[in-house]
Amino acid sequence: xxxxxxxxxxxxxxxxxxxxxxxxxxxxxxxxxxxxxxxxxxxxxxxxxxxxxxxxxxxxxxxxxxxxxxxxxxxxxxxxxxxxxxxxxxxxxxxxxxxxxxxxxxxxxxxxxxxxxxxxxxxxxxxxxxxxxxxxxxxxxxxxxxxxxxxxxxxxxxxxxxxxxxxxxxxxxxxxxxxxxxxxxxxxxxxxxxxxxxxxxxxxxxxxxxxxxxxxxxxxxxxxxxxxxxxxxxxxxxxxxxxxxxxxxxxxxxxxxxxxxxxxxxxxxxxxxxxxxxxxxxxxxxxxxxxxxxxxxxxxxxxxxxxxxxxxxxxxxxxxxxxxxxxxxxxxxxxxxxxxxxxxxxxxxxxxx
Amino acid sequence: xxxxxxxxxxxxxxxxxxxxxxxxxxxxxxxxxxxxxxxxxxxxxxxxxxxxxxxxxxxxxxxxxxxxxxxxxxxxxxxxxxxxx
Numbered sequence: 001x002x003x004x005x006x007x008x009x010x011x012x013x014x015x016x017x018x019x020x021x022x023x024x025x026x027x028x029x030x031x032x033x034x035x036x037x038x039x040x041x042x043x044x045x046x047x048x049x050x051x052x053x054x055x056x057x058x059x060x061x062x063x064x065x066x067x068x069x070x071x072x073x074x075x076x077x078x079x080x081x082x083x084x085x086x087x088x089x090x091x092x093x094x095x096x097x098x099x100x101x102x103x104x105x106x107x108x109x110x111x112x113x114x115x116x117x118x119x120x121x122x123x124x125x126x127x128x129x130x131x132x133x134x135x136x137x138x139x140x141x142x143x144x145x146x147x148x149x150x151x152x153x154x155x156x157x158x159x160x161x162x163x164x165x166x167x168x169x170x171x172x173x174x175x176x177x178x179x180x181x182x183x184x185x186x187x188x189x190x191x192x193x194x195x196x197x198x199x200x201x202x203x204x205x206x207x208x209x210x211x212x213x214x215x216x217x218x219x220x221x222x223x224x225x226x227x228x229x230x231x232x233x234x235x236x237x238x239x240x241x242x243x244x245x246x247x248x249x250x251x252x253x254x255x256x257x258x259x260x261x262x263x264x265x266x267x268x269x270x271x272x273x274x275x276x277x278x279x280x281x282x283x284x285x286x287x288x289x290x291x292x293x294x295x296x297x298x299x300x301x302x303x304x305x306x307x308x309x310x311x312x313x314x315x316x317x318x319x320x321x322x323x324x325x326x327x328x329x330x331x332x333x334x335x336x337x338x339x340x341x342x343x344x345x346x347x348x349x350x351x352x353x
Numbered sequence: 354x355x356x357x358x359x360x361x362x363x364x365x366x367x368x369x370x371x372x373x374x375x376x377x378x379x380x381x382x383x384x385x386x387x388x389x390x391x392x393x394x395x396x397x398x399x400x401x402x403x404x405x406x407x408x409x410x411x412x413x414x415x416x417x418x419x420x421x422x423x424x425x426x427x428x429x430x431x432x433x434x435x436x437x438x
Contacts, residue, residue, distance in 0.1 A: 049391060052370040106406040108368075109398045
């Protein structure tokens with residue numbers, strides 16, 4: 001089987017990450033319970049005629065794709081695989097609101113045709129003129145991992161050479177309001193630096209698009225090798241550490257070989273305990289977290305994947321993501337663990353190359 | 354009629370997300386489709402809904418749209434003659 005490499009990355013997030021030459025050198029500090037992305041100049045990447053019908057999620061996805069493709073040095077891509085939890089939720093809200101407000105009359109087509117989950121993947125294909133395999137995974141907080149798994153299998157089996165994958169989700173005003181009602185969003189505005197110690201229920205919600213060109217051919221720009229990936233729909237808190245150990249064993253790696261553990265803590269007092277349980281087995285390992293920087297959304301783990309890729313290539317760990325006091329001289333193996341509200345867990349193993 | 358033309362231009366910009374345009378950029382006799390503003394078939398559907406919702410005009414024959422939506426002048430003339438609200 002072929003090895004699978006991350007050959008380029010792109011991130012649009014609540015931090016200034018769209019410039020690949022920077023690596024979280026300046027942190028944007030928020031005091032909020034919902035944080036939007038810092039927008040790149042979309043007009044630099046998308047012609048105005050094409051952009052006028054695109055919702056924010058589509059613009060973020062298209063621009064992140066173009067940045068990733070540019071960095072990979074490729075003109076075209078064999079396949080596009082997108083992960084999204086909520087898809088184009090803004091246009092969905094717009095369309096459903098129009099149905100209610102206009103008593104099921106005067107419905108216009110634009111928001112309807114742009115409201116499906118696979119609109120982002122479709123628009124990326126149109127922009128890149130890619131007529132290859134195009135698939136969108138909608139699997140809550142395992143959406144990105146599902147896309148990653150599909151790409152990994154295809155590249156390992158040499159079905160494709162270069163695949164663009166990504167995770168994208170946008171903030172929808174009405175959807176966020178509903179999440180606030182059920183306390184999935186923190187009731188209080190909280191500072192970025194205080195999220196980890198919040199001790200309150202709910203998360204700071206966010207949005208973003210993180211795209212990557214994966215390939216079974218290593219090149220000069222390669223960030224890392226994807227060693228393994230495993231997802232779980234349900235996993236009891238008591239089993240997390242045991243499953244992590246098994247996952248590493250299956251890949252012939254010991255806990256001591258992990259140089260960095262990247263965790264999806266979002267400051268939710270009710271569910272960060274999953275991460276606490278896992279870290280009990282990694283007390284001598286350096287740990288990092290990232291959702292205080294990008295917010296929580298269904299594909300926030302793609303920001304963690306971006307972070308780990310960047311750490312492996314630059315061999316630096318930004319101060320803002322350090323979770324404990326351990327120091328690592330060099331980063332060879334990184335383990336990522338993510339879950340949201342105790343469901344849809346994933347372990348991802350990346351290796352320096 | 355001039356007020357209606359101005360209103361149509363504002364509606365066009367808002368409904369069709371013509372982000373970079375102002376009402377001054379649209380001349381009354383500019384072609385809305387093709388070489389003019391470059392509107393397309395999806396925009397045509399948006400305009401049909403706009404006629405119904407804002408002016409109470411139901412277009413039953415889509416072929417009619419071709420001449421009605423030629424320019425702001427032709428739209429304003431048709432609306433003035435057929436509007437029910």
